[in-house]
Amino acid sequence: MSVAHESMAASARRSRPARAVKKSMQPGERVALWVSRVVIWCVIVMVLLPMWFVVIASFNPSNSYISFSLFPSNASFANYRALFQGGQFWIWVRNSLLVGVVVAVVQSLITAMSAFAFAKLRFYGRKYGLMALLLLQMFPNILAIAAFYTALAKLNMIDMLSSYMLVMLGTSAFNIWLLKGYMDSIPKELDEAAVIDGTSTWQRFIHVTLPLATPMMVVIFFLTLVGIFSEYMFAGTILQSPWNYTLGVGMYNLISGQFAKNWGEFAAAALLSAVPLAIVFAFAQRYLTKGLVAGSVKG
Template sequence: MAMSSQSFSAMKSQRPIAARTRRRRSMQPGEQVALWVSRIVIWCVIVMVLLPMWFVVIASFNPSNSYISFSLFPSNASLANYKALFQGGQFWTWVRNSLVVGVVVAMAQSFITAMSAFAFSKLRFYGRKYGLMTLLLLQMFPNILAIAAFYTALAKLNMIDMLGSYILVMLGTSAFNIWLLKGYMDSVPKELDEAAVIDGATTWQRFIHVTLPLSTPMMVVIFFLTLVGIFSEYMFAGTILQSPWNYTLGVGMYNLISGQFAKNWGEFAAAALLSAVPLAIVFAVAQRYLTKGLVAGSVKG
């Protein structure tokens, strides 16, 4: 009896191998050529994407402060650019300011986006049909058109060169995020809302206890997209923030290469690599929610 069970398990383990063998043998020559061509194309694309990043890595270890190198490996690699970047502590100040602004804006904007999306998805009010479409049309205009208005208003209120002012300006909710989250909330069964109404729940309670917990994956996606956008934003930060201790990463890194007689390309490359570390950590922690939110938001339930 033991021998029969062992032989049965051995035959069971050999079935996938035999199936793969038959599948491999059944491929036509033309299909094999297409498969290898697709693999070569994919690898070429990967190399093309990673090659510029590799040149940034080389520039960060190049003590000659040259940004363009014709060698794939640095000849005189050193940590001089990283040491120069850390001297004075300005880089850590930029990182701290970017983290503070990014986390505060991402959290606040995600919550404002959730309230707006809930209103357009679950409530019925006058102007609901064309309200979100109007927001999307307004979003098409470039943000640079609003810089003069924001700067004039902040100057009259004596709020120039303040991190709080920059956070206040960046709190404007993205119409695209509202549209994305509204589509996700539309997939939440309306029977849950109806059951909450029968139990006596108010609109706020329906939002906090029913819809918002079920929208966590998409909320994480919006939080991450907002955080990435704040880390890479320069236009408003360069206009509002004027003191070195208030610089974010975008403004501080631009000042490294904006000198008339000296452009610190090596330090810029080192800062570019180090600035990606916080985002990589956030992505690694929230990867499960990001994948679930993006997949769920790609279809309409």
């Protein structure tokens, strides 16, 4: 009886989870830890403080953009009511969403096919094509505004949302390089197995590479959408009618008047324009994190 009792006690001790050994910290490590915490909190305050001033300006009816008080004394929704009058703000949001979603979807597909060709196929001119993409990234987009405007003016395509979409579809050189690096990390044995099974190049792209590259595709979609919402140079050059304005052009016109600058309405529009992107980020956060991290490790 005692032998059985001892065996049961020994098995209970073995099944009991081992306690984590508390590691003692050296004085230098403790100081470094607290210094890093202080630096992190300082950075957080530096990032959030300007955003808080934008929130204050949006509720400040005096139309002042800079306030030295952390809380507005006479807060009201006057700037939001003025922003919604006439419905122009909703037109800007609609145009930005339309252009952003269309450009993000089409550019993601073009980027995926281009990156697959450079990463998985071998063809004449592949090396020089990659060099051309690298050279295109070295020049800022502002250098091409005059050429785009001249070409669209000759084709009578100025002040059209479709023209603006067409121009923005051509700004995907960086995304191609980004997705190509991710596809290079996909094991080539998967492609070899697909070739042995008799699949075509298109089938390899659709059924093998594209599903594995979904996290990075979501990252490219989100970055493109954010870029469209914040883009002004091409939109301000191509779009000239108020009903074709995007958020960037419309918000700039709020503060570009010669005698009046609607800083309060501008701050309110800046806060509201972040709502669609925050919603997209909330739904795609899991894929964004996976896509940004997975491509850095060779598989």
